[in-house]
Amino acid sequence: MLVHVSNPTTLVRLSRSLSLVHTSRALNDDPRWPGWDVVVGIEVHAQIKSRHKLFSECGQGSLTSDYSVPPNTRVSPYDAAFPGTLPRLNPRCVELGVRTAIALNASVQRRSSFDRKHYFYADLPAGYQITQHYAPFATDGRLTLSKEDVHVRIKQLQLEQDTGKSTFDPRNRVSEIDLNRAGTGLMEIVSEPDMRSPEEAADYVRTLQALLRSVGSSDGNMEQGSLRCDVNVSVNRQGAPLGTRCEIKNLNSVKFMMIAIVSEVHRHIDLLEQGLAVPQETRGFNEDRAETYSLRSKEDAPDYRYMPDPNLPPLLLNEAYVTEICQSMPELPQAARARLLALGLSRRDVDVLMDIDSGREITFDGQRSGGALAYFDQVAQRRDPRLVVNWITHELLGQLASRRETFSENSISVEQMGGLIDLLHNKKITGTSGKSLMRHILATRTTTMPSTLAQELSLLASPADDSNLEAWCAEAIAALPEEADAARRGNANVVNKIVGRVMKASRGTANAQSVKAMLLKLLH
């Protein structure tokens, strides 16, 4: 007991001071606002991809941001703040938090602690949210944007509870509360004000999304609300000190975030040009009018009465624990990209491959699910990676799409896909046959190996000297006398039409080159 009584000296409120490091970056005059500097910092709330909530064992099975889950069906007595319930920290959430911190080059704190943030709201059943106000989970990280010379410093990462959802039904004038989301684990990732434009802000969010997905710590889906952004914007005249920041709350798409920043920048410039001060405010964003509006001023900021949570002992993470997670980290997007390019894949193929299912290689609680990248890696072992990537990104994805299936529904095993590639590579089947074979496996969900199937379905390529070939060709010439005449007169295009007829007759097993050769031999 008493371990939970925090050392008072550690309870120093973390100041959110604006650092001046950004001034070292070259200033580019933005044609939208010449003479002005824009400074952006972002707080991201990302739902932790665990089957259970942060402090309760509520079976989720799906993310609580999933709209298809009926309201109030993923709620334990703890989530509804029933008397007598107590929190129990979900170790999977901690592990995913550590993974994220490592991926962000942040230092995982050996000791962090949980605090209660109090306010009354209908979607907050306990009257407080458990967060990490005084001693956050990880600090001092860095994220490199796709524009490689831009690094955004990560101030801190903290674990906290999500709230429920309240929606107002204006017709019946009632608020509807759904507690499915209440208590779900969140990571709050706070950047330093290191972004200089709406585009850099968008780049930051997209890069972060890809990183969270690659380590499996969050689905990072803004539309569904598993990733939400609060954006701090300030504007100053070039060379002048930083301006006063305003926070825009709850932006739920990258597009709206950019629009909100642009609108906010213009609002600040308008005020400053009139010689007025920008008041420090928290603002909302009206998507229809594409402008921000005041929610509350600094003076109206609520007193959250932070208190160390007396039920939760400090979270102590030893070196060995962090090292172990470090060693079993999934491959980060930048490393994966570099590795694939080194295999000889084209930039475009890498992009497509890494974008399948938005790069989600990991399901709940950090378990590897064998996403598209893992699938590629396994099939490409001892095979030509370019052939493999072609068949995955073009043919397999195309066929899945026409079946209205996602990659996770792909029924072709690694072994089957490997066998198919081998048949193609060894010219045992033609490309056309390969496609038919793939279609067949997807339709029947058979587990039989492609070599056996090719035999059963008579899809094996016809050897070039096969007597069938001559018979098919003779038959085609007889069936298309006009085309045959034209071909004899030297019309090369018409030959292809006759080739097509032969291919059809052979059900794709004939080799098109051999057919053409045989036809020309027979015609001349």
Add this chain to the structure above:
Amino acid sequence: MLRNARHGCSHLRHLGSTRRHASQISHLSGSSLKELNTSVNALVYIASDGFPVTGGLPLSGFSVAVKDNICTSSMPTTCSSAMLLDFISPFDATVVKLLQDGGAYISGKTNCDEFGMGSLNMYSVHGPVINPYQPPDSSVSWTDRERRSAGGSSGGSAAAVAVGMCDAALATDTGGSIRLPASYCGVVGLKPSYGLVSRWGVVSYADSLDCVGVMARTVRDVRKTYNVLSVYDTKDPTAARPATRLRAAEERDKHQEYSLDSPLSGLRIGVPQEYFPSDMDSHIVQPVRRVLETLRARGASIVPVSLPSTRYALSAYYVISSAEASSNLARYDGIEYGTYIDPPPGTDKTKTAKVYAHSRSAGFGKEVQKRILLGTYALTADAFDNYFLQAQRVRKLICADFDRVFCVPNVLNSTSQSNPDFTGVHVLLHPSAIRTAPRLPSSTDADHDLGAYVQDVLTVPASLAGLPAISVPAGHGMDAWPVGISIVGQWGCDEMVMDVAEICERYNTT
């Protein structure tokens, strides 16, 4: 004894000196229980199912009443609050489940101060508990006895045990809520070391202080029940882990160099000088002195000790407990469960708090409201340092005071080392209360002032330090009402504390 002849109620013969017939009394039928309860108001719910015939388990044939702030799925859990008047928990507290698994019969729910806040068991939506005790020389019938408080907040548990409605009762102690009513009602009450008994299913008042404990008529029955409850529960994040329990037991065994039989050679009992405040009734000191003299005569060493930070304990306790209470009670808004009062037409509903205010004003009693307001203030940004953090610092000083006087080191504190040259005391002994049970104020009495809080001086230090403390009867005051003494030990020394309590109990009865 004297009274049964007068009002012809046979089971009441056990009042006053109950020990002999204790086991018979607890098997009272439901209707006799109800009749008895009319005059005591100890039980707020009486189980309707029959006493189970089970055997072979540690608590077979044992009936236990449960304080109404401990969750039961088959009975209401009101916390004596209008806020939870119709509330039935969807689950059983771990302690309730352990009792049932141990063969005990849960006989009902006991009255208490609202959410455990109070020292007199007056602040209850079910009405006050009337102390069942009556001095032997009283001339009026038992039902017309003097209306004195049973103590709080676990007054119902103490009274139910004292009057024989059950063999033992579960209670909770945040700042003295077990030990004080035990003292006033003349029963035994144990507040175990913090973290040894699970709090899952115990409605939080102040999480860092709340302990579940046991009340019974003998130390033996308390121990029997405690042994069933003192197990690690993964559902309680503040539960002491098995390794910590083991380490505490090892440290305790190293220092158990005394004999429990006469002579008590080697047993060192500390008497803290700060625990005899000027407000203490002189007739409390006499029985305590008698106990100490008896112990010394049997070979124990009585050592005067000082716990200098004690004088700050009360303020620190009220800041911490109120701050935590304001946070823990924020959940009662009438939305998910509990009492909901519709705001009257025309209410400003722009802020959620303005809607909740109606339910919370109607649902909470005045003492609870007072503490929520105090705690809310202590946590505001401007007051946090001076109140909440200062109280936490004082709490550390209190802990350090205790660690300095005990010979057993505190296994929760890495800096507390076993010093072979140091002969600290095994336990501390002091009065449980500054007086015998006070008269219940009639409705015309003025509001209680700070007097009700001053009592807590003797009990809150052990709560702040999370130490085991037990109150045992130690004779009677000049008004012939029961006096209790408290024995306090190092964290994890619950067995030692009960051992010494048993010695005191033995000499008190002989």
